[in-house]
Each structure stands twice: as structure tokens, then as C-alpha cells.
Amino acid sequence: MAVTEAESRAMTRALALAANGPRGVNPQVGAVILSPDGDVLAEGWHRGSGTPHAEVAALSALAPGAARGATAVVTLEPCNHTGRTGPCALALIEAGVARVIYALDDPGEVSGGGADRLRAAGVSVESGEQAEAAHALIGDWLTAQRLGRPHITVKWAQSIDGRAAADDGTSQWITGPASRADVHRRRAAADAIAVGTGTVLADDPALTARDGDGLHAHQPVPVVIGSRATPADAAVRRHPHDPLFYDTRDLRAVVADLHSRGVQSLFVEGGPTLASAFVAAGLADRVLAYIAPVLLGGSRLALTDIGVSSIDGAVRLDVEEWLPLGPDLLAIAHPAPAASAHDEGAV
Known part of the structure; x- marks a missing residue:
């Protein structure tokens, strides 16, 4: 399924939100939650080590059940591991999100794999939207992860x-x-x-x-x-x-x-x-x-x-x-x- 104009605009906004976060051990990540009609329901970004990840920050701004059937637009693949916070892929599944669009794959051996987990749960997943812009934002972090x-x-x-x-x-x-x-x-x-x-x-x-x-x-x-x-x-x-x-x-x-x-x-x-x-x-x-x-x-x-x-x-x-x-x-x-x-x- 192709990325819609509303979803592309949401990714541009998510990238702007991500830039609010601090550079450090964790990547700068932004997220926007869209209604089935393409309206913005909530936004969030990662504010630093130990704080909620961008997806969870956005979901926490919504009433229980409000994200059911929604689309999550995220600058980095939702994580799939439990560290100081729980896996974002699971949080999106439990919130009832129907579709996830992200820019870049998570390179971590432990944290990666969120997209597969989402698909296994029946969530529609699209990757690569505005990947170049996302790489420009967190390219140093990606290099540090690799090296x-x-x-x-x-x-x-x-x-x-x-x-x-x-x-x-x-x-x-x-x-x-x-x-x-x-x-x-x-x-x-x-x-x-x-x-x-x-x-x-x-x-x-x-x-x-x-x-x-x-x-x-x-x-x-x-x-x-x-x-x-x-x-x-x-x-x-x-x-x-x-x-x-x-x-x-x-x-x-x-x-x-x-x-x-x-x-x-x-x-x-x-x-x-x-x-x-x-x-x-x-x-x-x-x-x-x-x-x-x-x-x-x-x-x-x-x-x-x-x-x-x-x-x-x-x-x-x-x-x-x-x-x-x-x-x-x-x-x-x-x-x-x-x-x-x-x-x-x-x-």
C-alpha cells in the first residue's frame, strides 16, 4: 500500500519533532499518530535515555482505545526489546494501531526486528519513507551503532x-x-x-x-x-x-x-x-x-x-x-x- 500524502506530511513533522531530542546513546526519534482519516491525533519524541520512546510518548497523549485503527508514523523502526522501557512494537500492537510507517530500519541486533513483530500481529508496515532525511538526522548515531x-x-x-x-x-x-x-x-x-x-x-x-x-x-x-x-x-x-x-x-x-x-x-x-x-x-x-x-x-x-x-x-x-x-x-x-x-x- 502506497504512502499517502497525509502520511508523508506526518513523516516530515515526525522528523522535525525528532530533532527536539538530545543527541546521545539513544537516537533522536519522532512519532505522529494519525486517525484513519489522516488527521493528527497525537505527537511525541524521545527526550533522552530512560524516558518513553517517541511512539509511547505519542500514545500516552491519547485516551485508552483512541489509537485503535490508527496509523503510527515514526522516523525509526519501532524497537523490539525491553530495556529501561518496553518494546514499542508491542505498545503499538496493544494500542490497536493498524498501520505503521517508518523511515529507517533499527540496526541493533537486540532492538531491531520490530517491523517483523508488527507484521506477525497483522499490522500493515511500510518502510523507507523519507529515509534520506532521517539518515541526515541520525547518521552519526547509525555509524556509532555499526562501529x-x-x-x-x-x-x-x-x-x-x-x-x-x-x-x-x-x-x-x-x-x-x-x-x-x-x-x-x-x-x-x-x-x-x-x-x-x-x-x-x-x-x-x-x-x-x-x-x-x-x-x-x-x-x-x-x-x-x-x-x-x-x-x-x-x-x-x-x-x-x-x-x-x-x-x-x-x-x-x-x-x-x-x-x-x-x-x-x-x-x-x-x-x-x-x-x-x-x-x-x-x-x-x-x-x-x-x-x-x-x-x-x-x-x-x-x-x-x-x-x-x-x-x-x-x-x-x-x-x-x-x-x-x-x-x-x-x-x-x-x-x-x-x-x-x-x-x-x-x-
Whole structure:
């Protein structure tokens, strides 16, 4: 049965509702309950871990029996497991819902399977409505579910000859204002931003996402990785969020812990040592290389040892986009499948 115009409008509304929910361990999900005539009966969205899921939030706004014969329009396949809350598929069945339309399948081994349960109970189910828009909303969460860690972007700025700084260590500013503004927009889109202790000690970064003279509404959680102590008066300690400190070189342990905290996307902006470590570990899902038309020469390379000893071992990249930013050029790329097939940590 084709999706009706009223059901499609309801999905657009459900996606808008989903965006009200917090990013974290659980996905952002919205739901709209329609009468058999296509009128909106109730709406709901997931408000965070431990709270009712979107479908149950919408159903709870209705009187008992009011959802019988109704259609539930949901941005994610109704779950099929009992966690802090019960299975939404069962709640819809018990409410008498006759039809369910959802955008994306639930990727969870435990939580998935809600559509099959609904069909087995005689409920009409349609999937894929506005899937692209739903993926744009929770794509990072889906990636985190698949990998068991956040989606990781590794960023650096370099001269056209591949240097991150002059030989005396100075690096401000290799790139121009347009590139720096682009970096801050991308910081604001991430859940967390990571640097090494060497960067903290050398540059004292605030790790905020700035918008002109102010701050973006959303700020990434600052993450500092390394064994050296961060000074008590460091700028990162004045960040709007409490910094997370990891006294370890085990990057997989770091990203696993961040995942457990609900971090879906990590923006790595440390110096060459940290960037190289993430690339070498196969933990770079995306690379952002800001290239400035300057020559520096010397030994301060943007990347150091990434475990490549010969050309056969090169980390090949697929370029998604070459983006001009004033006089600079941004390369947006991800590891090519053939180069990373041996490594589950790369996409």
C-alpha cells in the first residue's frame, strides 16, 4: 500500500519533532499518530535515555482505545526489546494501531526486528519513507551503532608542501579566515573535540566553536589525550563543558569510552602526533586537510609516522569534495575501501 500524502506530511513533522531530542546513546526519534482519516491525533519524541520512546510518548497523549485503527508514523523502526522501557512494537500492537510507517530500519541486533513483530500481529508496515532525511538526522548515531565508537573526523591545516608549522614551531596562521571559520562550523557540528597534551601545552587552545566574536550555540565536549598534566589555568578548563582527560595512548579505549558516554561524532584537532596516531590506528573515518598556498619547508610535517613503510602500504583516500575557501583549498576525503578492507576501524 502506497504512502499517502497525509502520511508523508506526518513523516516530515515526525522528523522535525525528532530533532527536539538530545543527541546521545539513544537516537533522536519522532512519532505522529494519525486517525484513519489522516488527521493528527497525537505527537511525541524521545527526550533522552530512560524516558518513553517517541511512539509511547505519542500514545500516552491519547485516551485508552483512541489509537485503535490508527496509523503510527515514526522516523525509526519501532524497537523490539525491553530495556529501561518496553518494546514499542508491542505498545503499538496493544494500542490497536493498524498501520505503521517508518523511515529507517533499527540496526541493533537486540532492538531491531520490530517491523517483523508488527507484521506477525497483522499490522500493515511500510518502510523507507523519507529515509534520506532521517539518515541526515541520525547518521552519526547509525555509524556509532555499526562501529561501536563515534564517527571520527581527523583535521589538520598544512602548507602546500605538507608542513603544519615553521621550523621554529609557529603555525598561526597557515590558513586564512575563511578556512578558520569553516573549522569552527565543523567543530560546532561535532559532539566532542580531541587534542593531545602536547597541543594543550604548546598552544593553550580553548577548544570552543566560535562564531565571530561569540560562541556557537552548540559546543563540543573537549577531550585531552596524553600523559602530561594539563595546567590548572589552561584555557580548556574554562570551556562550557567539563573536559575529559585520558592518560593513555590506547585510542581504541578512548573512543570506546566516548561511545559509552553517548558521543556520536569526534573531531580530532590535535597536532601531527595525535592526527598521525588516529590515522595509523585506522580510526579516521573522514579526513579534512586545509591546504594553504604557502611554502614552509623544514621538518614540521602535518603527518608523521602512520605505519606506511612502502608505497604498497599507502593509505589511499577517496576525495568527497575539493572545497575552495578563499585562497585555501579543503580536501574532504575518506579511506578508500581497497586500502582499508583489512581494518574494521575505517569506513
